[in-house]
Amino acid sequence: MAETTRGCPISHADFGADTEIYGHYALLDAHREESRFHFNDTTPRGFWMLERYDDVLEGFQKHEVWTTHARSALNPDATLELLPQDLNGEAHVKLRRVINPFFAPAAVKRMTPMAHRRCVELIEELRPKGSCDFVAEFAIRYPTDLFLALLGLPVSDGEFFLPWSETLFAGFFGGDPVAAAAARKNIVDYFSEAVNERRANPRDPKEDMVSRLVEARVDGEPISHEDILTICMTLMLAGLDTTRSALGYIYTHLARHDEDRRLLTREPELIPAAVEEFIRMYPLVFQAGREVRQPENFHGVDLEAGDVIWLGIASANRDPRKFPEPDRFVIGRKGVNQHLGFGAGPHRCLGMHLARLELAVVIKEWHERIPDYRIRQGTELVERGGQLTLTTLPLEWEV
Ligand code: HEM
Secondary structure: OOOEEOOEEEEOOOOOOOEEOOHHHHHHHHHHHHOOEEEEOOOOOOEEEEOOHHHHHHHHHOOOOEEOOOOOOOOOOOOOOOOOOOOOHHHHHHHHHHHHHHHOHHHHHHOHHHHHHHHHHHHHHHHHHOEEEHHHHHHOHHHHHHHHHHOOOOHHHHHHHHHHHHHHHHHHOOOOHHHHHHHHHHHHHHHHHHHHHHHHOOOOOOOOHHHHHHHOEEOOEEOOHHHHHHHHHHHHHHHHHHHHHHHHHHHHHHHHOHHHHHHHHHOHHHHHHHHHHHHHHOOOOOOEEEEEOOOEEEOOEEEOOOOEEEEOHHHHHOOOOOOOOOOOOOOOOOOHHHOOOOOOHHHOOOOHHHHHHHHHHHHHHHHHHOOOOEEOOOOOOEEOOOOOOEOOOEEEOOO
8 A cells, every 4th residue: 555645545446437236335345444544536636535434424524614515526526506415504404494394204204105005006017027127117217206296296297207317317427418408408397387387376385395495485585496496406316316226226135135035025014124224234325525614634634625525425334343244134233223324414315204215115015016036147237336326127026
């Protein structure tokens, strides 16, 4: 380990690259055990990697001085605006106060009957076929439908909304930029129409999120039309790909571990605890970025204003100092709720209760109907870098 910068070993690992499944975790585990911190030089600005649980948690709590001006260490200069992510301090707290009620446990509970109903419909469409690409045919469709329902928009709009959001996502990860820009415009226009409709015909702002965004006041001022569109776009970007990815890893695990699959089928009351352990063990948002505001010494590392920080979520969730035998799937693991899969501090995931509901509903309803399935023989599972997702997961079952 000859090369160092400001006393830190240098990492040349490219975490934006695709690998075989679990390739990122293996690389991150090796990094964490090699050194407490690294400086990674694979991006134009480089970034300081925090990898142990205690350091990552401390980093999430330093929101006063480490801000979301760099949301991702891998792409700290992304120009796409996101709300509430891009805000910090008091302005962030105020906007979260407006949106939080729609993602609070009570609001998510209200969505439960609909979440079950839609899930069963989608499973019943697939069941007679005996096989599917779980990622493309189920794992992205389901959260898209729930997202539309959350915004008070017709679930049937998923037909045209899903291809747009897929094209837009693809654009972030090397897909056609022209098609992605066109898809983005379609989505913005669609949201804009919905917002205008609510301005003309407001619904109960306690129940309808768009109506609440329209009537809300922050410091006595309404939220601008553009900001409302940005909030809708943010929820879409933050909520769909993540849930799809989580389902991909969960179903890979369950397809490969007969005992765990049979246990959850037999004892569905264990599912919520299993979901928490899945989020700990297979974190797909494997890092969050931050930008340092002022010079400081962080446990021996000299940081300068403008430095980019990597809060290593996956490294922390798999740190044996915090979670003994981190590669073991343990339902009811002690302290599992302290995992950082949803982040920590004021930017902690807004949609985490919704995500937990979606994942638990899918596992329950699917295994009641399709208790046994396998990954198609010969499939090589590939995970996308940047933010983990499986590109495909072909499943088969008896009909
Ligand atoms: C398994 C699924 C999910 C995972 C693993 C996940 C993970 C995360 C993580 C790690 C953060 C913190 C980022 C940071 O500190 O910079 C975050 C923030 C966020 N998430 Fe999620 N998320 C999931 C699902 C969702 C869903 C379903 C929604 C909404 C529909 C959502 C909306 C958001 C928003 C808006 C933020 C930004 C919060 C803020 O900056 O105040 N997420 N998520």
